[in-house]
Amino acid sequence: MKMKLAPALALLCVCVLSGCTFTGRLYPVQGPLSSQLPPPIFTLNLTGMVNPQTLSTVLSNGEIFKGIWTVPSVKTRAERAAAGKPQLTNLASTWDTVYGPGFYTAHVLGTRYFAQASITGNQGTLLQVEMYRLDTGAETDLLQAIKGVAKDSKGNEYKLAF
DSSP, X not given: OHHHHHHHHHXXXXXXXXXXXXXXXXXXXXXXXXXXXXXXXXXXXXEOSSSOOEEEEEOGGGOEEEEEOBOOOHHHHHHHHHTTXXXXXXXXXXXXXXXXXXXXXXXXXXOSSEEXXXXXXXXXXXXXXXXXXXXXSSOOOTTTTEEEEEEETTSOEEEEEO
16 A cells, blocks of 8 residues: 555655745844844745745845745855855855854755855845755655755844744
């Protein structure tokens, strides 16, 4: 019975993950927005999981952000670093601010499951987003295994949670 369900379950998972929209929350942890009481919480919509698609959110003052997120390979990131080229995003210090000192080096750097986006809002603010999925080797809830951070050009840093 399990053998008959496995192919159907695999097909269902691929279909669901390739076109679904996932909703995350951006929580300000540092910067002007984090000092507001209560701090605002913003919704971030992400489409695609197997094939990267779109990322969108509306931040303070109604500024709209829409763009594409990418999944650069570990090799691509290493080659860019070796060639002295800047990464699309570089949020190492934001990871450490949100999750604690050394988190980026210990968990994010070199991970296979990494995604990023750098998008400009309709009022000119730059928003950079990075996400990674824990590689535990165990079957876990996909969304619970994803951690992320974001930073905007107005000095705000965010924790991204799904």
